[in-house]
Amino acid sequence: MEKVVEVNFGPQHPSTHGVLRIKVKLDGEIIVDAQPVIGYLHRNAEKLSEMGLYPKALIYMDRLDYVAALNMELGYILSVEKLMDVETPERAQWIRMMMVELNRIASHLVWLGTHGLDMGMLTPFFYCWRERERVLRIFDEITGSRLLYNYFAIGGVYSDVTPKGLEMIKEFVNTFPDRLEEIQSIFQKSYIYAKRTKGVGKLSLEDAIGYGVTGPLLRASGLKWDLRKNQPYLFYDKVNFEVPVYSNGDVYSRFLVRIEEMRQSVRIVKQVLEKLPDGEFYNKKYAKPMLVRMKGNGESYVPTESPKGEFGVYVIGDGSTIPYRVRIRSPSFANLQAVSIMLKGYKIADLTATVSSIDPVFGEVDR
Amino acid sequence: MNLFFFIMSILYGILKFLHWPLWNWYLYGYPAGLWIMYFVDAVIEVILVFAVAMLVVVILVYVFRKYMADIQNRIGPNRLGPWGSLQLIADVFKLIQKQDIIPKNADRIAFRVAPYIIFTPVILGMLVIPFGNVSILQLMVVNFKYTLLFLVAAMVISPLGEVIGGLSSHNKFALYGALRSAAQDIGYEVPMMISVLSLIILAGSYSINDIVNAQKNIPFVIPEILGFIVFFLAMIAKQSIPPFDLPESGSELVSGFSTEYSGMRYGIIYMGNFGFMALASVVVATLYFGGPVGPFFNSVLWIAIKSAVFMIIFLLSWIALGRVRVDQFLNMGWKYLLPLSILNLVISSLIAIYFGGAF
Numbered sequence: 001m002e003k004v005v006e007v008n009f010g011p012q013h014p015s016t017h018g019v020l021r022i023k024v025k026l027d028g029e030i031i032v033d034a035q036p037v038i039g040y041l042h043r044n045a046e047k048l049s050e051m052g053l054y055p056k057a058l059i060y061m062d063r064l065d066y067v068a069a070l071n072m073e074l075g076y077i078l079s080v081e082k083l084m085d086v087e088t089p090e091r092a093q094w095i096r097m098m099m100v101e102l103n104r105i106a107s108h109l110v111w112l113g114t115h116g117l118d119m120g121m122l123t124p125f126f127y128c129w130r131e132r133e134r135v136l137r138i139f140d141e142i143t144g145s146r147l148l149y150n151y152f153a154i155g156g157v158y159s160d161v162t163p164k165g166l167e168m169i170k171e172f173v174n175t176f177p178d179r180l181e182e183i184q185s186i187f188q189k190s191y192i193y194a195k196r197t198k199g200v201g202k203l204s205l206e207d208a209i210g211y212g213v214t215g216p217l218l219r220a221s222g223l224k225w226d227l228r229k230n231q232p233y234l235f236y237d238k239v240n241f242e243v244p245v246y247s248n249g250d251v252y253s254r255f256l257v258r259i260e261e262m263r264q265s266v267r268i269v270k271q272v273l274e275k276l277p278d279g280e281f282y283n284k285k286y287a288k289p290m291l292v293r294m295k296g297n298g299e300s301y302v303p304t305e306s307p308k309g310e311f312g313v314y315v316i317g318d319g320s321t322i323p324y325r326v327r328i329r330s331p332s333f334a335n336l337q338a339v340s341i342m343l344k345g346y347k348i349a350d351l352t353a354t355v356s357s358i359d360p361v362f363g364e365v366d367r
Numbered sequence: 368m369n370l371f372f373f374i375m376s377i378l379y380g381i382l383k384f385l386h387w388p389l390w391n392w393y394l395y396g397y398p399a400g401l402w403i404m405y406f407v408d409a410v411i412e413v414i415l416v417f418a419v420a421m422l423v424v425v426i427l428v429y430v431f432r433k434y435m436a437d438i439q440n441r442i443g444p445n446r447l448g449p450w451g452s453l454q455l456i457a458d459v460f461k462l463i464q465k466q467d468i469i470p471k472n473a474d475r476i477a478f479r480v481a482p483y484i485i486f487t488p489v490i491l492g493m494l495v496i497p498f499g500n501v502s503i504l505q506l507m508v509v510n511f512k513y514t515l516l517f518l519v520a521a522m523v524i525s526p527l528g529e530v531i532g533g534l535s536s537h538n539k540f541a542l543y544g545a546l547r548s549a550a551q552d553i554g555y556e557v558p559m560m561i562s563v564l565s566l567i568i569l570a571g572s573y574s575i576n577d578i579v580n581a582q583k584n585i586p587f588v589i590p591e592i593l594g595f596i597v598f599f600l601a602m603i604a605k606q607s608i609p610p611f612d613l614p615e616s617g618s619e620l621v622s623g624f625s626t627e628y629s630g631m632r633y634g635i636i637y638m639g640n641f642g643f644m645a646l647a648s649v650v651v652a653t654l655y656f657g658g659p660v661g662p663f664f665n666s667v668l669w670i671a672i673k674s675a676v677f678m679i680i681f682l683l684s685w686i687a688l689g690r691v692r693v694d695q696f697l698n699m700g701w702k703y704l705l706p707l708s709i710l711n712l713v714i715s716s717l718i719a720i721y722f723g724g725a726f
Contacts, residue, residue, distance in 0.1 A: 125439075130440055198689070
């Protein structure tokens with residue numbers, strides 16, 4: 001008699017975070033084997049980027065990880081700037097840093113809310129969304145959009161930070177830590193949440209490194225590896241922040257890592273607000289008419305720390321105005337590979353907890 | 368719903384027939400018109416109880432939505448009627464209009480019957496609850512010697528409906544929901560029965576009326592605190608609301624045993640769940656807090672207040688808590704609830720021996 005039941009989790013399932021499909025083989029409630037199947041949101045971002053001018057590929061970067069679009073833009077922009085030796089004014093770099101950190105907070109809030117939903121907790125979701133809404137309003141004020149910003153430009157940013165925007169950011173960073181404390185306590189004071197997540201979805205450090213896992217997952221497995229510290233870009237070497245590391249490698253550690261990262265992001269934003277210099281917000285040499293005539297030659301790759309892990313765009317230029325090759329290194333794609341070893345031997349109920357702890361965003365996995 | 372009323376009326380007719388003294392039949396013969404009389408009587412009473420239960424469900428769903436919205440920084444329904452109070456009526460009409468989809472390979476009869484089975488205990492349970500007196504009229508539909516046994520027997524029907532619905536849907540998620548429902552059912556029902564048993568020992572009677580009267584001085588929650596905890600957790604599990612909503616478990620099993628249900632069939636399951644929440648809070652208020660018996664006055668008002676408090680507690684647990692895992696729930700049921708309920712049985716036996724008539 002066949003004891004193993006094969007169940008498809010997804011691509012249409014309430015808790016697969018987009019269009020992930022996991023082929024699960026179940027023996028009763030225990031997962032014997034789990035294979036992620038991806039590709040349901042493939043939009044050809046790499047090839048499309050190779051078909052237009054350098055600045056035009058930015059909109060495809062926005063649509064990779066749509067909950068942290070500015071982080072995606074940053075990876076591409078830094079790479080292209082390195083390729084073309086573009087100098088960026090200091091103010092633009094500080095603004096970029098601030099915006100990226102705010103977006104990291106927004107992305108982690110999305111994760112926290114949906115993670116709560118996956119554990120059966122309805123209420124934290126709305127609290128997280130309330131806080132995220134404040135971040136999105138800031139973005140709306142400064143960039144003009146709420147989700148897909150198209151804000152960073154080669155040689156700067158498209159628009160300066162408005163005084164009202166600065167006020168909003170100040171108000172946000174002053175009130176957010178308390179509210180985060182409140183949301184965190186809903187999870188941490190719950191005995192059920194601890195029971196559900198401690199020791200679940202374990203990923204050892206060897207496996208994590210072997211699978212190329214980066215970001216909060218790697219730090220929850222015990223390696224202190226944060227590109228903002230280890231290979232600083234922008235001005236991350238000029239601000240103080242800690243890199244949270246936990247060594248259990250389970251869902252609970254990932255939760256703690258992400259919560260602490262939000263705190264550190266607030267810290268960074270506060271320092272940026274103090275240090276934000278006056279000056280130009282873009283390099284006048286690369287103003288709009290010039291932007292379309294920019295040529296790249298050679299190759300470049302700048303790894304950045306996106307909310308999900310190491311994100312970078314490998315750009316090859318052949319001397320024309322169109323990139324020859326754009327290769328996207330997306331963190332969720334690498335992190336998602338490890339899902340089958342994280343799931344083996346656990347229960348079905350742990351599947352949702354584990355998958356949501358990876359925090360995959362499918363725009364970025366399928367590209 | 369015709370089928371539903373029909374089944375309920377027959378069940379209730381049998382119930383009435385059973386508690387009608389059988390020896391009359393031997394003595395005087397069975398009057399020919401009596402069956403019809405009983406049948407009409409039963410239909411009227413079932414409709415009455417059904418109407419009251421529905422009214423409670425409507426209020427409960429409205430309170431649930433508004434309360435949940437309030438906690439979650441939302442507004443909740445506010446379009447239909449004053450403060451959105453007609454939203455549920457609109458939802459019901461919407462569900463009735465929907466196409467009645469039955470999966471191709473489903474077991475059609477079982478699939479159709481299952482929602483009614485889930486709804487059954489709401490009516491059957493309400494029949495035997497003493498709601499107190501209004502002048503000389505006692506608000507209790509049926510009263511016989513073994514009402515508590517009947518209540519417990521009625522309450523264990525609903526998981527059967529979940530299992531039948533899940534198995535007949537021909538869907539893997541529904542199958543898993545049904546299996547979980549069965550596993551969960553065994554996990555909490557045995558401790559629940561044992562804690563009910565200790566109530567029977569304490570009151571010295573199987574009748575809910577006697578149990579209520581025995582709580583004139585001290586409600587049973589004080590000597591029976593362990594039993595109350597066990598019974599309360601079992602009631603949460605029975606309604607399958609978070610933290611014990613394993614048969615449905617929205618995030619893992621899509622929606623468990625009710626995955627394939629849509630339209631009004633789903634509506635009946637939904638209302639059955641809320642109806643059961645009302646029943647569970649009434650039962651807890653009756654068995655452990657004296658029901659209509661209370662300080663200052665004995666009235667239906669007391670049972671309303673008490674059960675409203677429990678409804679709010681159930682709703683809070685729904686809103687605030689996450690879901691436990693199946694193995695964790697079974698661990699809790701067998702390793703903690705069962706020993707606790709047995710300990711409670713011993714304690715209440717000792718109380719019954721040494722204090723006898725005090726309770």
